[in-house]
Structure formats: structure tokens, C-alpha cells
Amino acid sequence: MAFExxxxxxxHVMNKIRGKGKVTEADVKEMMREVRLALLEADVNFKxxxxxxxxxxxxAVGQEVLKSLTPGQQVIKVVKEELTELMGxxxxxIAVASRPPTVVMMVGLQGAGKTTTTGKLANLxxxxxxxxxxxxxxxxxxPAAIKQLETLGKQLNIPVFSLGDxxxxxxxxxxxxxxxxxxxxxxxxxxxAGRLHIDEALMDELKQIKEMTKPDEIFLVVDAMTGQDxxxxxxxxxxxxxLTGVILTKLDGDTRGGAALSIxxxxxTPIKFVGMGEKLDALEPFHPERMASxxxxxxxxxxxxxxxxxxxxxxxxxxxxxxxxxxSFTLDDFLEQLGQVRKLGPLDEILKMLPGANKVKGLNNxxxxxxxxxxxxxxxxxxxxxxxxxxxxxxxxxxxxxxKGSGTTVQDVNRLLKQFxxxxxxxxxxxxxxxxxxxxxxxxxx
Amino acid sequence: MSFFKKLKEKIAKQADTVTEKFKRGxxxxxxxxxxxxxxxxxxxxxxxxxxxEELEEILIASDVGVAxxxxxxxxxKMEVKRRNIQDPKEMYxxxxxxxxxxxxxxxxxxxxxxxxPNGLTVILFVGxxxxxxxxTIGKLAYKLKNEGKKVMLAAGDTFRAGAIEQLxxxxxxxxxxxxxxxxxxDPAAVMYDAIQAAKSRNxxxxxxxxAGRLQNKVNLxxxxxxxxxxxxxxxxxxxxxxxLVLDATTGQNAMSQAKTFKEATxVTGIVLTKLDGTAKGGIxxxxxxxxxxxxxxxGLGEKMDDLEPFQAEQxxxxxxxxxxxxxxxxxx
Ligand SMILES: Nc1nc2c(ncn2[C@@H]2O[C@H](COP(=O)(O)OP(=O)(O)O)[C@@H](O)[C@H]2O)c(=O)[nH]1
Ligand SMILES: [Mg+2]
Numbered sequence: 001m002a003f004e005x006x007x008x009x010x011x012h013v014m015n016k017i018r019g020k021g022k023v024t025e026a027d028v029k030e031m032m033r034e035v036r037l038a039l040l041e042a043d044v045n046f047k048x049x050x051x052x053x054x055x056x057x058x059x060a061v062g063q064e065v066l067k068s069l070t071p072g073q074q075v076i077k078v079v080k081e082e083l084t085e086l087m088g089x090x091x092x093x094i095a096v097a098s099r100p101p102t103v104v105m106m107v108g109l110q111g112a113g114k115t116t117t118t119g120k121l122a123n124l125x126x127x128x129x130x131x132x133x134x135x136x137x138x139x140x141x142x143p144a145a146i147k148q149l150e151t152l153g154k155q156l157n158i159p160v161f162s163l164g165d166x167x168x169x170x171x172x173x174x175x176x177x178x179x180x181x182x183x184x185x186x187x188x189x190x191x192x193a194g195r196l197h198i199d200e201a202l203m204d205e206l207k208q209i210k211e212m213t214k215p216d217e218i219f220l221v222v223d224a225m226t227g228q229d230x231x232x233x234x235x236x237x238x239x240x241x242x243l244t245g246v247i248l249t250k251l252d253g254d255t256r257g258g259a260a261l262s263i264x265x266x267x268x269t270p271i272k273f274v275g276m277g278e279k280l281d282a283l284e285p286f287h288p289e290r291m292a293s294x295x296x297x298x299x300x301x302x303x304x305x306x307x308x309x310x311x312x313x314x315x316x317x318x319x320x321x322x323x324x325x326x327x328s329f330t331l332d333d334f335l336e337q338l339g340q341v342r343k344l345g346p347l348d349e350i351l352k353m354l355p356g357a358n359k360v361k362g363l364n365n366x367x368x369x370x371x372x373x374x375x376x377x378x379x380x381x382x383x384x385x386x387x388x389x390x391x392x393x394x395x396x397x398x399x400x401x402x403x404k405g406s407g408t409t410v411q412d413v414n415r416l417l418k419q420f421x422x423x424x425x426x427x428x429x430x431x432x433x434x435x436x437x438x439x440x441x442x443x444x445x446x
Numbered sequence: 447m448s449f450f451k452k453l454k455e456k457i458a459k460q461a462d463t464v465t466e467k468f469k470r471g472x473x474x475x476x477x478x479x480x481x482x483x484x485x486x487x488x489x490x491x492x493x494x495x496x497x498x499e500e501l502e503e504i505l506i507a508s509d510v511g512v513a514x515x516x517x518x519x520x521x522x523k524m525e526v527k528r529r530n531i532q533d534p535k536e537m538y539x540x541x542x543x544x545x546x547x548x549x550x551x552x553x554x555x556x557x558x559x560x561x562x563p564n565g566l567t568v569i570l571f572v573g574x575x576x577x578x579x580x581x582t583i584g585k586l587a588y589k590l591k592n593e594g595k596k597v598m599l600a601a602g603d604t605f606r607a608g609a610i611e612q613l614x615x616x617x618x619x620x621x622x623x624x625x626x627x628x629x630x631x632d633p634a635a636v637m638y639d640a641i642q643a644a645k646s647r648n649x650x651x652x653x654x655x656x657a658g659r660l661q662n663k664v665n666l667x668x669x670x671x672x673x674x675x676x677x678x679x680x681x682x683x684x685x686x687x688x689x690l691v692l693d694a695t696t697g698q699n700a701m702s703q704a705k706t707f708k709e710a711t712x713v714t715g716i717v718l719t720k721l722d723g724t725a726k727g728g729i730x731x732x733x734x735x736x737x738x739x740x741x742x743x744x745g746l747g748e749k750m751d752d753l754e755p756f757q758a759e760q761x762x763x764x765x766x767x768x769x770x771x772x773x774x775x776x777x778x
Contacts (some may be wrong), residue, residue, distance in 0.1 A: 111577060
């Protein structure tokens with residue numbers, strides 16, 4: 001993506017300051033301008049940005065930054081702290097009614113991802129909380145919306161309550177709850193039709209469902225790619241229904257996701273979960289700090305580390321970290337890592353989480369699919385031990401031999417060598433990054 | 447002749463009903479944009495730094511995008527300096543002229559679809575999840591059928607639960623045939639089938655649905671390229687249009703969508719949906735400016751007839767009609 005993260009933005013200002021050796025209030029002002037632009041580019045609502053920048057400026061001018069030897073980093077720190085705080089604590093609890101069933105209503109605009117998220121939530125409730133949910137098909141408007149939920153129910157083996165598309169959603173919800181009681185479901189998840197927040201008739205329908213079912217949770221489902229309008233949508237749904245939580249979808253895309261901040265700021269409702277893919281287990285708790293980094297364009301390092309740690313052999317990871325530090329990482333290590341990468345999930349998703357990954361030239365070519373991974377493996381396997389340890393010696397006759405041995409072309413070999421080179425550069429970049437509070441900073445996937 | 451007069455004359459040639467509908471659909475967009483600019487101009491007595499700051503915010507609130515807005519404001523400032531403008535009222539025409547410049551920098555091309563006079567026309571729909579691809583296909587099928595065309599739909603979203611059935615419902619509503627395979631089958635194979643069926647049944651226009659995909663999923667983008675290749679192979683010159691569907695609610699990510707989908711499928715036009723909401727879809731300005739992809743249709747609701755061809759002049763007229771009325775009143 002073309003957008004610069006906050007760190008890059010501040011770099012320009014920093015270079016100027018370094019020349020002068022002293023930070024002035026004017027410098028701080030200029031830095032705040034960059035903060036503002038970075039947030040706007042990330043789709044944070046301009047009013048929210050305004051308030052936010054004001055707050056950060058106060059802290060910045062109030063000595064913290066002025067006195068600092070590293071004002072750029074200090075600004076980032078202040079911004080990130082404030083942002084994380086605004087984002088709220090971590091909270092992925094789901095209410096439990098004192099008398100079952102617990103009723104959860106899913107609401108939002110058209111195309112936000114309500115139906116898929118309803119399926120994911122049911123899956124999570126059953127898997128993690130040992131619950132017995134009932135799905136309710138209350139979208140009688142969109143063609144085949146009921147069918148969509150039924151299909152998801154079948155895939156998950158979770159029952160779906162439906163009365164077709166000729167019965168009012170209020171009646172459907174009412175009967176669903178009776179049914180849930182009868183069959184001892186402890187959760188009822190109501191999938192409502194997408195609607196515009198300014199559609200009075202349809203907003204009334206939601207109010208009636210709320211009146212009828214007395215839900216314990218009303219989740220607003222919002223597309224993470226939403227722009228400036230997110231505040232209007234969230235505010236309006238909140239005022240009319242009283243939301244208890246927000247779920248952010250399609251966060252597996254490459255959006256900065258500034259809407260998260262806007263929504264939190266105007267509704268003061270916790271963001272509880274994020275959708276990370278189309279599969280039914282791709283629903284994760286919301287992490288405010290990671291979201292703050294993402295909005296600032298600093299890479300979702302923590303998510304990455306967590307994923308990596310879950311998938312990778314500890315011992316090997318340590319060894320690798322050492323290698324990365326000393327830059328003695330070889331093609332052999334790379335080969336081994338490829339095996340581990342497969343356990344992490346799609347490579348493009350992993351790369352996306354790296355700070356600065358969008359800046360490294362040639363990295364796009366790294367977004368390789370499974371077939372390409374196999375090809376890369378074949379190429380490396382066709383190298384001699386010496387070549388693997390020291391790829392610099394691979395001249396054109398060696399390349400021809402390797403290509404032949406692996407059933408690939410010289411171009412393929414060239415591409416791999418170039419990528420490997422880029423990768424080493426990136427490792428260097430990452431290992432020299434400030435370590436922050438997390439221990440054992442490592443990237444065992446490479 | 448004054449700038450607004452020219453614009454108005456151009457529009458006068460187009461059917462009144464269309465312009466009316468367009469105005470209505472964009473009512474909210476206009477209200478909030480022109481309304482805010484009006485308000486701004488009324489409140490200021492001098493064109494100063496603060497004036498520009500507020501104008502900047504109005505544009506940003508429409509999702510026009512920071513970079514575009516900054517360039518725009520810079521140009522305005524230069525213009526103001528050049529013409530030595532001080533009275534905010536003079537800003538009406540400067541702002542509109544410059545905005546239209548952005549819109550039409552790349553020429554006045556029509557938004558008409560590239561429909562073959564003889565033989566089969568294939569239109570491929572692409573975009574991320576939930577933007578309105580399937581609904582737009584339903585609406586466009588209705589429109590084309592009313593124009594006397596024989597239309598067929600291809601159920602190329604074999605992935606999302608219920609997607610095939612959704613398109614089938616639209617097929618029934620409109621009264622056109624839908625070619626499908628079972629869920630989970632290869633979308634390229636569906637396209638192949640559909641093209642053979644379209645050829646043998648003398649269909650004029652085949653509208654091809656595809657599964658929504660986020661543009662950063664490399665494998666899914668490759669799949670889409672394959673779908674397009676099959677179409678290219680089976681019908682020389684096809685697909686005659688590749689329409690990228692964008693949700694007006696989307697912020698800056700729409701630019702990334704446009705870039706990546708253009709690279710993968712050579713997008714020829716944009717359908718901007720959900721303009722019946724409160725979002726403005728201002729990012730299409732930047733997309734048109736940077737990538738030269740024109741908007742061809744806008745979605746103004748969920749009903750069959752809620753699709754309108756996009757006319758830059760009408761869009762601008764919708765945005766600026768209150769300016770124009772004002773300027774006329776001033777008797778230019
Ligand atoms: N309000 C409004 N809703 C729309 C418009 N176009 C599509 N939708 C709705 O957006 C949702 C997603 O549309 P769909 O066609 O399934 O999207 P797809 O996943 O891209 O095929 C559905 O609920 C549609 O009814 C529009 O112009 N205005
Ligand atoms: Mg669809």
C-alpha cells in the first residue's frame with residue numbers, strides 16, 4: 001500500500017531536527033501534523049482525529065517530547081499509548097443470561113459480514129465455551145440469506161431456526177426463543193438483515209425485535225474497511241438500539257482499520273472480536289494494542305509472534321533467532337523454515353503483519369503459494385552444501401545445473417536468490433528494531 | 447459562457463427523469479457536501495488559512511482521501527493568490543471548477559458499456575466481499591432486459607454459502623436464465639459452461655458473478671485471473687467489460703482494491719454501490735484521477751431499478767446544483 005506509517009512520516013521531521021540539535025515547539029507542531037495525516041490516511045474520522053491530536057499535543061508540548069533525546073520515538077510512544085487507551089481494554093467476554101437462553105442480536109449495514117460472523121460466533125461458543133447455540137434466520141429480505149445461514153449451520157452441525165421469508169422477523173425471533181427453551185439451547189444468535197442506519201422502518205423492526213427478545217448482547221458488525229462514515233453508522237445504531245459490543249470484520253485485508261478507533265470513540269462500546277478470514281474459525285479476540293500499531297502502520301508484530309510461537313518448535317526458534325542476529329542465516333535454514341511456515345498459515349497473511357514489509361522491494365514476489373513453496377524447496381535441494389552456505393558463489397553455470405536438477409528455470413533460481421537476499425536484509429532490519437516489552441522477539445518463519 | 451451554464455446545457459440534453467432520479471439519490475451526498483460548503487462560505491468574511499482548513503475537513507469527511515485533498519487545497523490556494531480572491535463568495539466557482547478538473551482530467555469518456563452490436567458480450571464482475579456484486583448483476587440484468595437484450599447470468603461465486611441461490615433468485619425476479627454448477631466447483635468451469643450455453647442460445651449479454659475476495663489474497667486473485675483467461679479463450683475480445691464493484695462506505699482501502707483488481711483483471715469500469723446511505727464514496731475521485739478508471743454505474747438501493755448510469759456531469763450537477771442556482775441568481 002502506498003500509505004506511509006507514522007514512523008516513516010515522522011522520519012522527515014526527525015532528520016531536520018537532527019541537524020539543529022534541538023526540538024522546538026514548532027517541530028512538535030509539525031510532528032503533530034504528521035500524526036494527523038497518518039490517522040486520516042488510516043480512515044480515522046476527522047473529528048476523532050482532531051480531539052486525539054489535541055490530547056497528544058498537550059502531552060507532547062508538556063515536556064515529554066521537548067526534553068527527549070529521541071523526540072520522534074517519544075511522539076510515537078505517546079501516540080501509541082493514547083491510542084491504545086482510547087481503544088479500551090481487552091474484552092472478549094460474551095454475556096451469560098441468569099436464566100437461559102442468552103440472546104444475542106447481530107446488526108449492521110448491508111454486506112458487513114453479519115451472517116458469516118453469526119456462524120463463527122456460534123462455532124466459538126460451542127468450541128471454547130461448551131455452549132449449545134441455536135442460529136436464527138431473521139433476514140427475510142436479501143435473496144437466499146436464509147439459505148446462507150442454513151448452509152453454515154450444516155457445515156458447523158449447529159441447528160438453524162427458520163420460518164421462511166414470509167413471516168416477520170419479530171415473530172421469527174419470538175418463536176425461536178420458545179424453541180430454544182424447549183430444546184435446551186443456552187444461546188440464541190439472531191442474524192438480522194443488513195440495513196441502513198437511516199432506514200426508519202427497518203430500524204424500527206430491530207427495536208421491536210429487541211423489545212420482544214430482551215437480548216443480552218447486541219453486536220454491531222462493521223466492515224474494517226469503512227471510511228469516514230463509520231461514526232455516523234455506529235452512532236446511529238448505538239443511539240437507536242443501545243449496542244453492547246462491536247465486531248470488526250475483514251481485518252485479514254490490508255486496510256489500516258482506522259474505523260475501529262472512530263467507532264470506539266463515538267459509541268464507547270467495546271470492540272470484542274475481529275474477523276480474520278472466510279473460514280468459520282477465523283474469529284479472534286480484539287487486541288487494542290495491536291490495532292493501535294496497525295492503524296499507525298507499524299505492523300501487527302504481536303499477532304505474528306503469537307502465531308509463530310503457537311506453531312513453531314521452541315528450540316529451533318531460539319537457534320534461528322541467534323542466526324538472525326548474527327546474520328548467519330543460510331539457504332539451509334530457509335529450507336527448514338519453509339516447513340514451519342506451512343504450519344503458520346498463508347504466507348501472504350504472515351508477511352502482511354511485518355512492520356515495513358510493504359517497503360521492501362521484491363517482497364511482493366514473496367507472496368508465494370503452496371506450489372511455489374514446493375518449487376523453492378526443490379531449488380534449494382538441488383544446491384550443493386557449499387552453495388547453500390554461501391549463495392554468492394552461484395554463478396551462471398551453477399544456476400543452470402540447479403535449474404535442471406530441480407525442474408525449474410534459471411529465472412526461477414534467480415528469483416529465489418534475490419528474494420533470499422531481500423529477506424536477509426529484512427531480518428537485519430527487524431533484529432535492530434527496539435525490542436519493546438515482549439521477551440524473545442523472534443521470527444521463526446523465515 | 448460561464449462554466450455552470452455550459453454544464454447545465456450539457457445536462458439539459460439528457461432525459462429529465464434520469465437527472466431527477468440522480469439528484470434524489472444523491473440528495474444526502476449533496477446536502478452534506480454543498481450544504482456544508484455553503485455554510486462555510488456564509489460564515490467566513492475572508493478567505494484565510496482557517497477557511498481552507500475547514501474546507502479540507504469537508505472533503506476528507508467525504509472519503510476523498512488525504513493526498514487528493516491536499517493537492518486540491520494547494521491548487522485552490524494558488525488560484526486564490528493568482529486571482530487575488532478575498533471574498534469567500536468567489537470561492538463557489540473556483541471550488542467547483544477545480545473539482546470537476548479532477549474528475550474530468552482524463553477526458554470526457556462516456557460511461558456506456560462496451561456492448562457488441564453482433565454476437566455475445568461478456569461482462570465480468572469483481573470486487574471484495576459484500577460490496578454488492580450479485581445485487582448489481584441482478585439490477586443490470588433487469589435494465590438490459592428492458593432494453594430488449596437477451597441476458598444470461600453465470601453463477602461464478604461457488605464459494606460463499608448461498609451465493610448461487612442468491613443469483614438464482616435474481617434470475618427468477620428478472621426472468622433470465624442462470625447457468626450454475628454445484629457449490630464448491632471450479633468457477634472457471636462454470637464460466638466455460640455458461641459461455642457455451644450463451645452461444646448456443648444466442649444470448650446477447652452474459653453477466654458473470656464471482657466470489658468476493660480481498661485483494662491481498664494472492665491465490666484468490668490468481669483464481670480470478672484464471673476465470674478471466676477462460677473467458678478470453680472462449681470468446682475473442684471478451685470480457686468486454688470488467689466491472690469492479692466498490693462500496694461507497696469504504697474508505698481509503700478502495701484505492702488499494704482498485705489498484706490490485708486492475709492489475710489482475712484490467713478493470714474497465716467501477717460500480718459504486720450503497721450511495722443511498724450517508725457515505726459519499728469520494729474515493730472514486732482519487733481512483734479516477736490516479737488510475738483513470740471511470741465510474742459507470744451507481745447503486746442507489748436494493749431494488750431491481752436502483753441502478754443508474756453514472757454521468758460525471760450529473761454527479762457534479764447533483765453536488766453543485768445549489769451553487770449553480772446561486773450563481774444564476776447572481777445573474778452572471
Ligand atoms: N442499500 C444498498 N444496499 C445494497 C446496494 N447494493 C447491494 N446492497 C446490499 O449489500 C449486501 C451485499 O450484496 P451482495 O450483492 O450479496 O454482495 P456481493 O458479496 O458483492 O455479491 C446485500 O444485502 C445487498 O442487498 C445498494 O446500492 N444500496
Ligand atoms: Mg455475491
